[in-house]
Amino acid sequence: MDIQLDPPARWRRWLPSVLGLIILAFLIALLLRPISPVLSAGSTPNSAVQFGDLQLFSEALGTLQSAEQRLLTAEVGATVVAILQQPGATLTPDSPVLQLDNPQLKLQVQSARHQVAKQQSALQAFAATQQHQLLSQQAEVVRMETEVAASALEFRLHQELAEKGIAARVELRRAEFRLQQQQQLLALEQQKIIQLRQQQQAELAQQQLTLQQHQEELQLLIQQQQQLTVTAGMHGMLQQLDVELGQSVAQGQALARIGSQQLLKAQIQLDHRDADKVTVGTEVLLQTVAGNIRGELSRIEAIVQEGTVNAEVRLPASLPAQLRPAQHVQAKVRLGERKNVAYIRQLPGLTPHQTHRVFLQPANTDQHRAFARELTFGALSNGFLIIEQGASGGEVLWAPDPARWPQPEINTGA
Known part of the structure; x- marks a missing residue:
């Protein structure tokens, strides 16, 4: 006798296929799911974001130079x-x-010596001539004084005789006239001797000036010869x-x-963005082969060359013996202080005044997750990099290579 069996339910025929598709979809989804990479704190640069007051310094390179130079x-x-x-x-x-x-200078010196000797001889002869003229004039004055004295004696004699009635008055008048005439001539001769002396002094001064000019020319040539x-x-x-x-x-x-070897100054190249923040007298700390030395800015140029401004630093008069001109130095120029600012210890790959993509791990959390974020950095000061915007204190900043870590989040070591 035949036994008729009922056909299996339709859903049972499709069940294995459905289960297979579900398992396949799960595996595909698992494979396609993004996996957060894991960073090691020991191999990846990271730094905690700090918040507070920060002393600002501008770092610059430079060289030591002689403070005194002679060309x-x-x-x-x-x-x-x-x-x-x-x-x-x-x-x-x-x-x-x-x-x-x-050789030509030697000939010029010899010629100048001859000119000086010639002028000295001419001056001596001129002085002798002047002395002779003066003596002649003085002799004429003496002669006139003698004639005046004789005329005065004759006048007094005629005056006495006239008073006694012995001599005529006409002779007395003649004697008086001769005396007056002689006195006038004597006054003229005396005036002539005064004028002669003045003339001789002027001429002698001119001759002495000429001699002085020749002597100065000779001295200049001798000085040039010595030089x-x-x-x-x-x-x-x-x-x-x-x-x-x-x-x-x-x-x-x-x-x-x-x-100069011991009296030195420093020439530094200051970032042009910091040039307007400093003035003459601003404190500068120099790192040299002999240690740290404090100085102050003494001159700041106004011309910007390749993003820097040349500045000079005045150094103490007493410096270590190891310091020499042309040695390289690193300078830290004090710019002041920023209040209530976020900053980190500088990490490789992060540059001042730029925007960088980094990963930030939230503060006060046990999650080992850091999330990508773009931060704008400001100045670099004394090894610390200011964060102008995008972070707050307490976060941990990770700075892996953006090309290798394009993911929006990373695992920091869970």
Whole structure:
């Protein structure tokens, strides 16, 4: 006898297929689900965001320079016949650096000596002539004084005789007239001697002035001749030599440069954004091979070159012996203080005055998650980078490479 069985339910036939599709979809979804990468605190730069007051410094690079410099120039056209010092040599004011030669200058000195000697002889002869003229005039005055005395005696004699009635009055009048005439002539001669002395003084002064001019010309030529031996003129170091042996140099041409060794200053390149925040006298801390040295700004230029402004730093007169011109230094220029500002310790890849994509881990949370955010950074001061906007105190900032970590969140070590 045949037994008829009922056909299986339709849903049972499709159940394995449905379950298979569900499992496949789950696996695909699991594979496609983004996985948050895990960062290691020991290998990834991170820093806690701090909030408070921050002392601001502008960091700059620079070099030490001589505070005193002297440019040696040629006082007269000449030829370099000897180089007595080489760059780097330590010099005193009397140290000879170069020896120059100018044969024409020697002839000029000899000619000037002859002119001085000639003028001295002419002055002596002129003085003797003046003395003779003065003596002659004085002799004439003496002669006239004698005639006046004789006329006065004759007048008194006639006056006495006239009073006694012995001599005629006409003779008395004649004697009186001769006396008056002689007295007038004597006064004229005396006036002439005064004028002669004044004239002689003026002429003698002119002759002496001419002699002085010749002597000054001679002294100048002798000085130029002495300066053919070029000396340092100061304590310092020969920094630069601008001529070669046998070279002809013109008057005023630069020969060498001398700079002080112990009295130094610093030339720094200040960020142009900080130039308007400092003034002459602002404190500067220099990091040198001999340690930290404090100075102050003494000059700030107004011209911006490649984003920097040149500035000079005045240093103490007494400095360590290890310091020399041309040594590199790092400067920290005090700019003031920012109140209530967010900042972090500078991390690799983060630059001042730029916007960067970083990851921030929220403050006061046990979740090991950091979320991507763009932050605007401000100035870098003493190793701390100011956050102008986008963060608050207490957060932890992670700065992985944006190209390798494009995800919106990361795992910080859960």
